[in-house]
Amino acid sequence: MTSLFEEVSDPAPSGVPVRRITMTLNGERRTVDVEPRLLLAHLIRQGFKLTGTHTGCDTTNCGACTVLMDGEPVKSCTVLAVQADGHDIETVEGLAGPSELHPIQEGFKDEHGLQCGFCTPGMMMAAKALLERNPDPTEDEVRWALSGNLCRCTGYQNIVKAVLWAGDKIRAEAGEEA
């Protein structure tokens, strides 16, 4: 149990109400008390110390803070932490297994899908939602799905290649299992 408001903003005067919320974060049930104005991005970063989720523009444009809420990408700087109550939240830390990278992470590594890396967690989470819905996307579909995520380094070319690479790998693995 953590009270978070004092960590992420000026101390709340006594009497400011907090709400107890329970969410699933990367598969684990977490319960915390939060001040209602706390943003989900700040709960994840400062509260749970999962700093893979980046806050970029803080104005709903860049998508660096993208996490999955019930499997769908959302901009966590534009969701209140209290709204995550009862929901399933997945961050970039939930991608890799104990010993190996997620195919999307492998794709970004193999295809040089990152340079500075700031946009990468958001890109990967948006890509994960796409590949779960559509494991065999066209290049256009990848570009469309990532259109809410900005990258100022790569020109997107290698990001798109990385996601297509991951799709190929995920389909190949599914084929082996079948």
Place this chain on the structure above:
Amino acid sequence: MYPGRFQYEAPKTIAEAIAILTEAGPDAKLLAGGQSLIPMMKLRFAGPTVLVDINSIEGLDHLDLAADGSTRVGALVRHADLERSSGLGAHNPVMAAAAPLVADPSVRNRGTFVGSLCHADPQGDWAAVMVALGGSLIAQGPDGRRTIPVDDLVTGPFQTVLAHNELGVEAVAPAPKGTPMGGYLKLERRVGDFATASVAVSVDMQGGTVARAGIGLAAVASRTLNATEAADALVGGPLTPDRIQAAADAAAGIAEPKSDHRGSAEYKRHIVHTFVTRLLNRVASSMEKVA
């Protein structure tokens, strides 16, 4: 950036939400998708004392493509629900055309159709669509429900006729008076930017004749515009080049765009003309294919 402090309420019923709004007074705000409100609160353009989150209210997430041809959109239907609806394209082609153009994919997962109408941004996509379709908002307050044509909803930028304790529960696009046709075009510098100019055209065709028409314009005035004269120029006849030209002239004529970093007023007016022409030409050529 943090929003200012507020009291957070998450009612389970519409009646409970209205009671909280009534008690809290005009400084309370409703929260649905929050994709406009939360950014405004972070920038301190909005500072509600009480935030009433309606996401826990059941029965507001219906997207009803009714047998009579009407389309009913509950207050918690997200833009993405419309974008992914398999039946919407044939049922309501104007809505289907606009859905993938609203904001960006992540914002579409949270933001709501009804919230967009109630937010009354002059650049909002859905208000232009609903004006073209002749649609209405159903609002519920302490005295029950009332139906407000979307054309009468907006009084100015971010201002509506809704009372502080009224909740937009559903938006309704009426049944078409023929085969529903038309579309939505939006010029934006990049995905997620506000529109430079956008146009919604709805035409209900009976044979080769336009039985009903509506044209809505966004981002070219301080409120959504209803180009009634342009629509009237189309009704009662076929979509000939002359009639299309007359409609485009009339629509561009009522636009009141401002020159800014997205383009000059003259340019934006030109875009309106081009979009009206393009959308109507598309309908005309698909009619030819059918004939």
